[in-house]
Amino acid sequence: MFHQHREMAESYGADAERYDRARTSFPPALIEAITSSAPATAVDVGCGTGVVARLLQETGCQVLGVEPDERSATYARSRGLDVEVSTFEAWDPAGRLFDAVVAGRTWHWIDPLAGAAKAATALRPGGRLTIFWNASETPRELAQAFLEINRRMFPENTTLLKNSTSTFESCTRSVTKAGDNIREAGGFAEPEFLRFDWERTYTRDEWLDVLPTLSAYTRLPSGRRDELLADMGDAIDTHGGSFRMRYATLAVAATRTRG
Numbered sequence: 001m002f003h004q005h006r007e008m009a010e011s012y013g014a015d016a017e018r019y020d021r022a023r024t025s026f027p028p029a030l031i032e033a034i035t036s037s038a039p040a041t042a043v044d045v046g047c048g049t050g051v052v053a054r055l056l057q058e059t060g061c062q063v064l065g066v067e068p069d070e071r072s073a074t075y076a077r078s079r080g081l082d083v084e085v086s087t088f089e090a091w092d093p094a095g096r097l098f099d100a101v102v103a104g105r106t107w108h109w110i111d112p113l114a115g116a117a118k119a120a121t122a123l124r125p126g127g128r129l130t131i132f133w134n135a136s137e138t139p140r141e142l143a144q145a146f147l148e149i150n151r152r153m154f155p156e157n158t159t160l161l162k163n164s165t166s167t168f169e170s171c172t173r174s175v176t177k178a179g180d181n182i183r184e185a186g187g188f189a190e191p192e193f194l195r196f197d198w199e200r201t202y203t204r205d206e207w208l209d210v211l212p213t214l215s216a217y218t219r220l221p222s223g224r225r226d227e228l229l230a231d232m233g234d235a236i237d238t239h240g241g242s243f244r245m246r247y248a249t250l251a252v253a254a255t256r257t258r259g
Contacts, residue, residue, distance in 0.1 A: 016071055018121050027249055034130050045103035047065030066086055102132075107133075107178055122186065135167050135171035139245070190255035200243065201244045
């Protein structure tokens with residue numbers, strides 16, 4: 001389970017500026033769905049550098065970030081976000097109730113049952129918990145090249161090899177499991193599953209900026225990382241210097257019930 005390897009989650013803060021600059025964001029339709037009930041207050045679980053929080057702040061929502069890594073929290077504060085440093089499971093709402101709790105590509109780092117139970121204690125009746133991930137699919141013309149690079153450099157990393165060209169299967173599994181955990185934790189109405197399809201074009205340099213922010217690569221020694229980036233860059237150059245990535249943001253949302 002990812003939540004048992006929390007040191008990986010906290011490795012993103014080593015280069016918080018790059019993470020904030022390069023990591024893929026989320027589509028406007030998702031933010032519209034989260035804010036359709038006009039939440040005045042929200043908690044961003046594992047807020048990192050504040051990518052999701054700032055999207056919510058732009059709608060007028062007051063956001064509190066909860067983030068275990070001090071480096072990421074410091075960066076988020078520098079961008080105007082109020083952050084409390086804690087794991088979500090250990091975080092104390094201190095009697096505060098919020099209109100929304102959101103977790104963008106962070107729920108797999110959290111004990112899912114404990115996380116759902118904590119969200120229930122932090123939400124007012126009628127408040128919404130929304131958990132979401134970006135699933136991606138590399139275009140066919142590059143998929144095989146990327147897979148071969150990963151297979152050569154990380155032959156024993158079966159998870160990476162399985163997800164190196166498409167994360168739709170793993171993200172679908174994560175969203176389904178999150179819904180099951182919400183039901184098991186109790187305190188919520190039946191979960192609702194949402195999907196938002198979109199695309200983004202990356203230049204070679206933009207994608208090479210993204211790669212070190214992905215969990216499979218964040219802790220690579222500099223020499224290995226340079227080798228990876230050179231090979232990936234060559235593959236992109238061979239296919240025209242840019243490519244279009246297909247995304248689907250997969251979400252599960254549930255409303256806090258009374259009692």
